[in-house]
Amino acid sequence: MCWSAQADAVxxxxxxxxxxxxxxxxxxxxxxxxxxxxxxxxxxxxxxLVESLVWxxxxxxxxxxxxxxxxxxxxxxxxxxxxxxxxxGVWCAAREPGHPATPAxxxxxxxxxxxxxxxxxxxxxxxxxxPVTATRHGHTLGYGTGVPHxxxxxxxxLLTTVGSLLLSADHLLRRLGLLTAAGALACALLWRFAxxxxxxxxxxLASLLLLHWSGHPPAPxxxxxxxxxxxxxxxxxxxxxxxxxxxxxxxxxxxDFQTANGLNPPR
Numbered sequence: 001m002c003w004s005a006q007a008d009a010v011x012x013x014x015x016x017x018x019x020x021x022x023x024x025x026x027x028x029x030x031x032x033x034x035x036x037x038x039x040x041x042x043x044x045x046x047x048x049l050v051e052s053l054v055w056x057x058x059x060x061x062x063x064x065x066x067x068x069x070x071x072x073x074x075x076x077x078x079x080x081x082x083x084x085x086x087x088x089g090v091w092c093a094a095r096e097p098g099h100p101a102t103p104a105x106x107x108x109x110x111x112x113x114x115x116x117x118x119x120x121x122x123x124x125x126x127x128x129x130x131p132v133t134a135t136r137h138g139h140t141l142g143y144g145t146g147v148p149h150x151x152x153x154x155x156x157x158l159l160t161t162v163g164s165l166l167l168s169a170d171h172l173l174r175r176l177g178l179l180t181a182a183g184a185l186a187c188a189l190l191w192r193f194a195x196x197x198x199x200x201x202x203x204x205l206a207s208l209l210l211l212h213w214s215g216h217p218p219a220p221x222x223x224x225x226x227x228x229x230x231x232x233x234x235x236x237x238x239x240x241x242x243x244x245x246x247x248x249x250x251x252x253x254x255x256d257f258q259t260a261n262g263l264n265p266p267r
Contacts, residue, residue, distance in 0.1 A: 004139065005055035008048045015204045016045025018211050025215035033096035037089030037173075038214040044204035047077045051141070058136050071132040075145050080124035083157050087116040087164035090173060101169040108167060116160035119153060158184060172213040179206040 019042025026038040050073045057067025091109040094101040101109070123145075130146030147153055162184060165177030180203050 005052040005059070008052035008055060011204065012045045012048030012050075012052060014045070015041050015048060015208065018208055019043070019045050022210050022214040025211070029215045031096050033092045034214055036085065036092050038210060040085065040089065041204070041207040041210055043077060043081065043085065044207055047074065048204055050074045050077070054134050054141060058134055058141065068131070071134050071143070072127065074134075075127045075132045075143060076124075078143075079127055079145065079147070079157075080120040083116040083123070083160045084120040085116075086161040087112040090164040090168050093170065093173070094168065099169065105167065105169055109164060112160050112164045112167065115156060116164070119156040119160055122148060122153060123157075170213070172209060172216065176206055176209045176213075179209070 019039065022038040022041050023035065026032075026034040050070055053062060053066065053070035054074055056062040057064075057070060062070070087109065091106070091113045093099070094106050094109050126145050126147045133144040135142045135144070162177055162181045165173050165180065168174055168177070183203060183206060
């Protein structure tokens, strides 16, 4: 995972295989709303396979043409694709029948999906108009793409990818959001010059959680007023005896009333 060409190739093959299984599970579960997000491990697995080619290019084992194409393909997935795919996938999953997300939460997820598309536009323009470079920093790779306003776009990037997962009403997706957030913090502290490369590698491994999520039913929404607990066996007997005595008392009162008014013949 971004430490060498061989590690990227192995990790990419495993994660991509899990991604195919995620799509199959989401399809068989009858939840087409989960398909966009279920495709994330496959996308990230292919991303790691592409980076293995970038490693070969930096080591001089790949011709300049294929190496440049690999760098561009890596940047297309890492920069414009992920901030557009992740929040849109979380929003689509929140629209499936029985999902615990409230209408207000769905609206917020829709806004994050729109923000992700807006963030993806300048990133796509940067990748299309600037050559993508890759520089080796020990066992990591640092990429250069000529992205304008990097701090602002990085904030929007993390807000849409990590933030949409944390905002989800599904506890499994929130767990994935926590893992990717922790990974982003660790990568920023440990590999500042190779942040995107290392974070994408860690996100690829964290996305393996989606294998369980893709076929798992959503948690039922919590009731606004939970029902009272059932009475204990002794309380049930007392309630039953009280109900019988109440019915008998009501019958006696009715008989007295009818006798007093001459409605019942004397016995």
